[in-house]
Amino acid sequence: MTYGSPDRHSGTLTQGGYSDKVVVSERFVVRMPDGIDLKSAAPLLCAGITTWSPLKHYGVQAGHKVGVIGMGGLGHIGVKLARALGAEVTLFTRSESKVAEAKRQGADHVVVSTDEAQMEAVTEQFDFMLDTVPVQHDINPYLKALKYDGTHILVGLLDPIEPAIEGFNLVFKRRVLAGSLIGGMPETQEVLDFCAEHDISCDVELINIDQINDAWQRMEKGDVKYRFVIDMASLKDNS
Amino acid sequence: MTYGSPDRHSGTLTQGGYSDKVVVSERFVVRMPDGIDLKSAAPLLCAGITTWSPLKHYGVQAGHKVGVIGMGGLGHIGVKLARALGAEVTLFTRSESKVAEAKRQGADHVVVSTDEAQMEAVTEQFDFMLDTVPVQHDINPYLKALKYDGTHILVGLLDPIEPAIEGFNLVFKRRVLAGSLIGGMPETQEVLDFCAEHDISCDVELINIDQINDAWQRMEKGDVKYRFVIDMASLKDNS
Incomplete structure (x- = not known):
């Protein structure tokens, strides 16, 4: 691995992003688009591609309603990317205090997920959920917020999924629970170019x-x- | 509902398949193909369409490796349909005693799911799993048997999914857990016609x-x- 693994040549540990210089195959190099702000582009190589890859893989586009769960590093860029792809975006947050910030980031709507009435009001509304939460949480209320054939995409949760998913939340509406991990090199170049073109940054x-x-x-x-x-x-x- | 619900006209309970006669809109009538054996076709209207609908929705075809979990009413017809669609089919059963029967039903391979070595041997082998088991069971070993981008389709499990699904089993390989319920009228006619054409029956x-x-x-x-x-x-x- 590029960080914390034995270096192939020196036998010391690799230093990843803390390195001054690194030698890589050209296959693993991306081109920074002209005019992009370097510091704001840096997290696109992780949070950006992690949210971009599933949005592209599942074909998110204008006319889709997308929920983004969690208002952190992944969530805030997920909102910007989904909006720039033309979707109507709702940010789900546990905290009333993040509503204004979510709107500032461009979310069309904000739902406070701890408010049952707000969650009820979005039953069967969404085509996609982009779930950026990296700790255990109940996915069932979000599954219910998906339309028939809707897709819930996990990008942060690696732990056992508890509380348990209710089988009927998937079966009755042919819903899909999917996972996605970062993304490949062509998609990484794609998200950089897309962000430069749409003036999106972290x-x-x-x-x-x-x-x-x-x-x-x-x-x-x-x-x-x-x-x-x-x-x-x-x-x-x-x- | 057609069974056990108040009748719209008489107020008595509807009798479903026990009825002598039933009046329905033509939209809910299917045509029995010529030459089909009526008694063997009857379960196609439930077990048949339940397994057919997800196989078609997810585009199962020649070149795909499909696992069918459970050797019951749904499983045995699921094996026949997936094979007739051109897939290479493996039947998963907990019981060594069902291996011969699964082969007789046309399964190309049989895996005894209680045998860890057999399960290990099929790691990342399958494009699709058709999971017909209607009671709680551990889905993780089957997720591991899916390739990158593989899809696990629940058609029988409505209960909470326990033991818990490990998030990393979905995230690391972009796998999909999906549900499917019976199917619509056009697909029901389709499965009847397909079974008549391919001489498939329950x-x-x-x-x-x-x-x-x-x-x-x-x-x-x-x-x-x-x-x-x-x-x-x-x-x-x-x-």
Whole structure:
């Protein structure tokens, strides 16, 4: 792996994005489109492609109603990408306090998922759910919010799915529960080009390398909108 | 509903398939193809269409590897339909004793699902799983048997899915868990025509109406290959 694995040549551990230089096959290089802001483009290579790949794979387009679950690094870029693809986008968040922020990110609608009445009101409304939540949560209320033939796409949850999915929530409406992991190289170039064309970027906080411990602590508290990006020029200043 | 619900005209309960006559809109009538054996065709209207609909919806065809889970009324017709569509079919059963019967029904291969070595040997082999099991069972071993982009189709399980599905079994290989319920009228005509054309029928035991209590007890013990069909002419003899 590019980070934390034995280096093929030196036998030391690979340093991934902390490297000054890295030698790779051209197959694993993407071209940064002209005019893209580097710091804001950095998370497109992870959060961006993770949300782009399933949106493209399942053919999200104008006329579709898409729910995005979770207002974090993946969720905020998922909202922007789905909207730019022409979909009508609803952001689901547990917290009333995130409603204004979700609207600012471009969500057409916001549903507070802890409010049963709001969840009831969206029964059988959606073609797709993009579920960015990385911890266990009840998927059943979101399945009910899908139309006949609707698709719920997990991009963050690797743990056992508990509470249990009710079989009838899939069977009765021919709904689909799918998983998706990051994306391939052609799609990664595609999302960069798409974002440059549509003036989409991730919201980031640029930090210097010597702020990394503080940033780690803030990240663990969820206190970042929405990704920290390290200015690698600051590594040279410090070395 | 056509059975056990208030009749729109008489106010008595509807009798469904036990009726002598029933008045319906032509939209809900199917044509029995010439030469089809009536008693063997009867379960095509339930077990047949239930397995046919997802096989068609997901485009099962020659070149696909299909697993059918469960060797009952749905499973045995699922094997025949998937094979006639050109797929290579593997029947999954918990019981070594059903291996010969599964081969007789046309399965290309049989896997005893309680044998871990046999399950390991089919890791990432299948495009589709047609899961006919109507009671709770662990779906994870079957998900692992799916290729990248493979689809597991539930047609029998309405209960909570326990043990829990591991999120990574979906996410890492972009696998899909889907549900499907019976099928519509055009597909029902289609499966009847397909079965007539390919000489496919359900294995049934024809009984008279006065054997129904005995048949019910045998059905509860799983002692039927694979459906009881009542000869309605015997109702007249007994009335």
